[in-house]
Amino acid sequence: xxxxxxxxxxxxxxxxxxxxxxxxxxxxxxxxxxxxxxxxxxxxxxxxxxxxxxxxxxxxxxxxxxxxxxxxxxxxxxxxxxxxxxxxxxxxxxxxxxxxxxxxxxxxxxxxxxxxxxxxxxxxxxxxxxxxxxxxxxxxxxxxxxxxxxxxxxxxxxxxxxxxxxxxxxxxxxxxxxxxxxxxxxxxxxxxxxxxxxxxxxxxxxxxxxxxxxxxxxxxxxxxxxxxxxxxxxxxxxxxxxxxxxxxxxxx
Amino acid sequence: xxxxxxxxxxxxxxxxxxxxxxxxxxxxxxxxxxxxxxxxxxxxxxxxxxxxxxxxxxxxxxxxxxxxxxxxxxxxxxxxxxxxxxxxxxxxxxxxxxxxxxxxxxxxxxxxxxxxxxxxxxxxxxxxxxxxxxxxxxxxxxxxxxxxxxxxxxxxxxxxxxxxxxxxxxxxxxxxxxxxxxxxxxxxxxxxxxxxxxxxxxxxxxxxxxxxxxxxxxxxxxxxxxxxxxxxxxxxxxxxxxxx
Amino acid sequence: xxxxxxxxxxxxxxxxxxxxxxxxxxxxxxxxxxxxxxxxxxx
Numbered sequence: 001x002x003x004x005x006x007x008x009x010x011x012x013x014x015x016x017x018x019x020x021x022x023x024x025x026x027x028x029x030x031x032x033x034x035x036x037x038x039x040x041x042x043x044x045x046x047x048x049x050x051x052x053x054x055x056x057x058x059x060x061x062x063x064x065x066x067x068x069x070x071x072x073x074x075x076x077x078x079x080x081x082x083x084x085x086x087x088x089x090x091x092x093x094x095x096x097x098x099x100x101x102x103x104x105x106x107x108x109x110x111x112x113x114x115x116x117x118x119x120x121x122x123x124x125x126x127x128x129x130x131x132x133x134x135x136x137x138x139x140x141x142x143x144x145x146x147x148x149x150x151x152x153x154x155x156x157x158x159x160x161x162x163x164x165x166x167x168x169x170x171x172x173x174x175x176x177x178x179x180x181x182x183x184x185x186x187x188x189x190x191x192x193x194x195x196x197x198x199x200x201x202x203x204x205x206x207x208x209x210x211x212x213x214x215x216x217x218x219x220x221x222x223x224x225x226x227x228x229x230x231x232x233x234x235x236x237x238x239x240x241x242x243x244x245x246x247x248x249x250x251x252x
Numbered sequence: 253x254x255x256x257x258x259x260x261x262x263x264x265x266x267x268x269x270x271x272x273x274x275x276x277x278x279x280x281x282x283x284x285x286x287x288x289x290x291x292x293x294x295x296x297x298x299x300x301x302x303x304x305x306x307x308x309x310x311x312x313x314x315x316x317x318x319x320x321x322x323x324x325x326x327x328x329x330x331x332x333x334x335x336x337x338x339x340x341x342x343x344x345x346x347x348x349x350x351x352x353x354x355x356x357x358x359x360x361x362x363x364x365x366x367x368x369x370x371x372x373x374x375x376x377x378x379x380x381x382x383x384x385x386x387x388x389x390x391x392x393x394x395x396x397x398x399x400x401x402x403x404x405x406x407x408x409x410x411x412x413x414x415x416x417x418x419x420x421x422x423x424x425x426x427x428x429x430x431x432x433x434x435x436x437x438x439x440x441x442x443x444x445x446x447x448x449x450x451x452x453x454x455x456x457x458x459x460x461x462x463x464x465x466x467x468x469x470x471x472x473x474x475x476x477x478x479x480x481x482x483x484x485x486x487x488x489x490x491x492x493x494x495x496x
Numbered sequence: 497x498x499x500x501x502x503x504x505x506x507x508x509x510x511x512x513x514x515x516x517x518x519x520x521x522x523x524x525x526x527x528x529x530x531x532x533x534x535x536x537x538x539x
Contacts, residue, residue, distance in 0.1 A: 016364075067360060090410075102314040177335040186396055186397035187395045187397075188394045194269075194396060196390055197390075197407065199387075200383035200387050200411075201384060201414045203421075204380075204418050204420070207425060208421055211428075220308075221428065225424055229417070233417055236413055237410070237413065240410055245404060247328065248402070248403060251403055259508060272507070276503075276507075297500070298503055299502050301507040302502070305506060305510050309510070345517075348517050351513060352510050352513050355509050355510075356506045359505050394503040444522045458514075462514075465518075465525075469521055480535075
């Protein structure tokens, strides 16, 4: 019943379709309760199996190493291009994480359970987005020192702004990525559909992330416009995805 | 309907011929009549005449994508099949026109600026728009769900939301890293404007006809699919004779 | 008139793309008509 093929997590921790209903009613009725419950469940599962984190980590490491062989910049040049390199690496790693976002739910028919439960779809979506955000943020935190070392990076501009750029940029990728991951589970070649849908729409955000990072590292100009653009982008697309998710979830 | 279609084909054909002649020649004759076309531009010469095909194609593509947004929103509200077909059709034809913009742009850039591609504002924005709507078409093609229209409509809305960001981000990027603007800014000679608008009218009519044809095709296809489905439902082997 | 090869190329490409797309529509349409004819015949 619950033992699915090939899953590395022990059968006891595989979420059953009744999992959504097992949360105490008082907590379950509030949307934030569902969000928190789903989020904690995902984090707990991930911590125990470390599936996603390990694969993403290794993938990012590979990307950093491969890029280092391809580009051997001087310290001045590297400040110009590091923004692009770093964000491309994070983008690909995020795609690896996002591709398996809904895999667990699909394996155990949890999505069907959510459709018939009175729980608002947004709570599930928000929990997924926050979970993915945490995963990718942890990844970025672990990869950044490597990038600093390999490219001898040093921020000439205000370094604290990098945190802001990282947070806003990661959120932009993750909120759209989770949404498109949900869409692509109903397609052929679903692993390639996610980047195919995600990349074009993310282009303004990616441009902003890369330019902001370059601006901060080189200190030549202010990253303020890009940060504001990223913030607005996050707001607009979080709202859009929240409004549309229920429709997408209920589409078969 | 059929006669209306034929009449429109003839009118559009004539318009296109007139528009192309006006774009290519400063003065031309059709029979006994003489018409004024577009004057030759001073700096770029006759290559500049690509402008009269490049820009109307872009405007037509934007118009079609705008209709796609309207149809997608309408579909999500009313779940009407006509709206869904309209969304699909305008996206497809829009991509066709967008492709033309992206090909004529470099063909124009090469003799004028010496390079095939420049990350100039208009070309880059058009490229991103093209990418977004091609991904829309891929979703349509690869989706296995019976609710493809709903998914596609959601993607169309998010794509449309993205458009202002595309323009803003590329605009600022270009002001920070300036490059020559293709197509030139500034005021335009009224005769040139006239030819430009005539070409836009001609291409809009042409786009309308192409959309109409594609619409009819899609409608027919869906009716056929529905008939096939009905047929396989009816052909339940209840007869012991038919050994399958 | 069109002494410039780039000008000719741009206009030619425009019409080639349009003709290609219209050809796919026409071909699919005739194939559909044929299928419908087959369907009608079988009933």
